[in-house]
Amino acid sequence: MWFVPEKEIAGLMTPEAAFDAVEAVFAAMASGDAYNFPVVREAIGYEDALYGFKGGFDRKGANLGLKAGGYWPNNQKHGLINHQSTVFLFDPDTGRVAAAVGGNLLTALRTAAASAVSIKHLAPKGAKVLGMIGAGHQSAFQMRAAARTGSFEKVIGWNPHPEMLSRLADTAADLGLPFEAVELPRLGAEADVIISITSAFEPLLMDAHVKGSTHIAAMGTDTKGKQELDPALVGRARLFTDEVAQSVSIGEFQHAAAQKKISDSDVTAIGRVITGDHEGRGDAEVTIFDGTGVGLQDLAVAGAVVELAKQQGKAIEVEI
């Protein structure tokens, strides 16, 4: 089997390669060539940790396996980041383990790639202003991936903890884009594309904030109880997601679904837009992509990075 250590990922995987891998696997999910296994996520009653598995099989991309890991809130005392994960790939022809790949940076890249794929396929034409809600670790990856998709001329941003906004300002400066910190009503009125990537448990972006033709990538909600958007906003938008069952149970759309403002049939898998089976934005004023994060995204980027690592002599081969 092959090992690709976490420290090698930054030198191997590019946002472009992550985008291509995630776009392809979303299409494979829509055409029935790939499916996700039920998610396991457990509070293990030790070190306040949340641990789990996200797995699946992509017949077209020949990726079978799982990402194992979770959230260890006390990791600072070990000099480690709180999110820890490893991807394990298996040979779909034999069942033998094929690779173990550091999953921390890959998680950030695949999450950013998902919102970027949604922007490519759903954003209003000529979108110029990118609005960022959230300024944590993921936000910089999100902004970088979004900036690659088109013609943004400016970034505006808001965060519940304003002292963190320097991350958005620094990232925008790095991308050569002007940045302005704004309040949410201005963000909702001016942004053509909005990315939300927070750990909020109450709606931040309200229906009344959002004006005109807008695409929203709601990326923070990946667990029951989390919430970033007003269900009334969800109720009036055209809705897309990575996986419908996950979006209405643990994703952003769980709240509008619970309030019966939407049903499963109102939500379209984005893969259908990628394959041309659905028109996408059409004449909708507001579109929302609920990025819940599926195991197949992890397998797709891990599969791509194993190939790159083998080509560049960075993969370590061991017998198991």
Ligand code: NAD
């Ligand atoms: P982080 O801890 O670095 O940053 C947290 C962000 O949320 C900051 O903007 C912070 O100000 C804000 N925040 C924290 N507590 C809040 C609260 N109670 N109410 C409102 N906002 C709050 O986290 P990160 O790594 O940037 O991840 C952000 C979110 O994205 C997390 O909730 C994480 O679980 C989620 N995530 C989703 C996916 C996916 O595939 N959808 C993948 C990775 C992470």
